[in-house]
Amino acid sequence: MPSYAQKRILIIFTGGTVAGNVAKSNVSQNEKSDPNSFMSILDNSVDIVKKNWNIEITASIVEMFNLDSSNIQPENWTAMVEKIQEKYDENDAFIILHGTNTMGYTAAALSFALENINKPVILTGAQVPLGYLGTDAVTNLVNSLRLAVWTYSEIKGVMAVFGSKVIAGTRVKKGTDFDYDPFKAFQTGSLGQIGRFMKIDEGAFRKYIAYLSKYKPLAVQSRVLSVKKDFNTKAIASLTEFPGMSADLFQTLVEKNNIQAFIFRAFGAGDPSAHLFPAFEYLKERKIPIVVTTQAPGGTASFQVNETGQHLKENDLAIPAFDMSIESMTTKLAWLLGQKLSYEEIKLKMLEDLHWEITVENELI
DSSP states (O other), X not given: OOOOEEEEEEEEEEESGGGTOSOOOSSSOOOOOOHHHHHHHHHHHHHHHXXXXXXXXXXXXXXXXXXXXXXXXXXXXXXXXXXXHHTGGGOSEEEEEOOSTTHHHHHHHHHHHBTTBOSEEEEEOOSSOTTSTTOOHHHHHHHHHHHHTOOSSOOOEEEEEETTXXXXXXXXXXXXXXXXXXXXXXXXXXXXXXXXXXXXXXXXXXXXXXXXXXXXXXXXXXXXXXXXXXXXXXXXXXXXXXTTOOTHHHHHHHHHHOOOEEEEEEBTTTBOOGGGHHHHHHHHHTTOOXXXXXXXXXXXXXXXXXXXXXXXXXXXXXXXXXXXXXXXXXXXXXXXXXXTOOHHHHHHHHTSOSSSOOOOOSOOO
């Protein structure tokens, strides 16, 4: 009688398009799916894995909430982290069913919060809900299961599996509302591809996994899992520059709304208009961090290309985002604020590559 490796998978249900949280339409079904609907579609796949890979899977599901992901809040990130911590010793992998709109934010938030996780946490969802004609929910869930129990490569950390891609948690970027492959790895390559076969980029995965033991040993048990689960998003203002923008806006937000940090989408390579310099000087004097990124979809905010960006760098007026996505820089800043770090500590940590979220180029040639 053959012996089977045992794998325990916890599926965390949070709602989203995959569960039918979409606007009603006259030309398609209007159905909602409950957690049991997803368990039933896994039965055949579990049998195939057992037959072909000699792995016996025990899967369970827990419904945490059932939300359109546009309504996901930081407290939901914290709840997911707490659930993973609670069930850590009982399971070998976690699959999170999540809406697509804020999947990049959740993936980044979990990446920072679960610092030394030693197991895979896979976010997935669908462009077309389960039960609708043309649904991709089955494929994405089954592919997540395939990766969760994959034994030919070391798989751990937070990532998204969607369409044909495996993407690091801090690089998940949604590019379209229509395609079956809507996500891309922002400014980097993906960790792997999934089709009939799985093609894992071994070098990329080794690099990604190395971050998990950067400060503490990998967590074999929950008691040594390093969890920092607090996020202060309410203290952040996220602004996009336009010609003629008022420099007084920053001071007003600080003094009237108690804003404690800023994300700022400037022009060029992180190059704001010079008439905003007094606002940057005010923020520095008040020790309020401002992270400057670019409005260019594939750009990098380096402060090394144009004069106004160089002025920010030379006078230590802002933090360059380099190649961080808006999802990663926002959740990272909220996470650092949640830890009540000082102004100087936040400046240093925002430029430290904690989970593959940033590539710092000190000098461009």
